[in-house]
Amino acid sequence: MKIAVVAIQGNIEEHITTAEKALKEMGLPGEVIPVRHSGTIPLCDAIILPGGESTTLGRLMAREGIDGEIKEAATAGKPIMGTCAGLVLLAKDGGEQAQRTGQHLLGLMDINVDRNAFGGQRESFEVPLEVSILDSPYNAVFIRAPVITRVKSGVDVLATFEEHIVAVKQGNVLALAFHPELTEDFRIHRHFFGLVQ
Ligand code: GLN
Numbered sequence: 580m581k582i583a584v585v586a587i588q589g590n591i592e593e594h595i596t597t598a599e600k601a602l603k604e605m606g607l608p609g610e611v612i613p614v615r616h617s618g619t620i621p622l623c624d625a626i627i628l629p630g631g632e633s634t635t636l637g638r639l640m641a642r643e644g645i646d647g648e649i650k651e652a653a654t655a656g657k658p659i660m661g662t663c664a665g666l667v668l669l670a671k672d673g674g675e676q677a678q679r680t681g682q683h684l685l686g687l688m689d690i691n692v693d694r695n696a697f698g699g700q701r702e703s704f705e706v707p708l709e710v711s712i713l714d715s716p717y718n719a720v721f722i723r724a725p726v727i728t729r730v731k732s733g734v735d736v737l738a739t740f741e742e743h744i745v746a747v748k749q750g751n752v753l754a755l756a757f758h759p760e761l762t763e764d765f766r767i768h769r770h771f772f773g774l775v776q
Contacts, residue, residue, distance in 0.1 A: 583623035586613035589631020593760040601768035620648035630663030637683035658774035666754040689731035696726040719757035
């Protein structure tokens with residue numbers, strides 16, 4: 580199994596290490612490949628879009644031609660997981676901030692998002708979160724996280740925090756406002772790798 584981690588900017592090393600550990604824990608042979616240029620995504624079975632700065636990530640993915648490859652992978656049904664800024668990039672509607680800055684989005688999910696939704700002292704925090712695909716709470720790390728403000732039909736809400744939607748799934752595309760690469764709990768990765776055909 581080949582797992583692509585878009586490695587343009589952001590939490591790249593953490594995602595690579597955690598994905599490798601999760602594959603090992605599941606006993607799955609596989610490799611995690613950092614992707615900086617076009618040409619690699621079509622060879623991979625699943626794609627991880629890390630957190631970071633969604634404006635920069637969107638611009639550079641388009642410049643490298645990676646954006647089109649991710650859209651094709653989604654059409655082919657390959658699992659895609661976006662975390663934090665990666666969630667923003669997956670949205671069809673990036674909210675007021677994205678509109679104002681003309682932010683480049685992949686638009687693979689029928690969701691509206693609001694960037695940097697937890698301002699001030701709550702910019703970064705950790706909470707035990709009920710996630711519908713897991714059987715017990717998951718320690719979720721939020722860092723200047725976005726929230727999902729609206730979902731259309733076909734989108735499953737997996738988790739909410741203080742009435743904000745913070746995890747969703749649409750087909751094989753998974754989006755999380757928090758950072759599964761920053762914990763030693765690999766259950767979300769397990770679920771994600773389980774989606775690979
Ligand atoms: N606030 C960032 C953005 O919208 C995301 C933060 C993160 O990925 N940790 O680009």
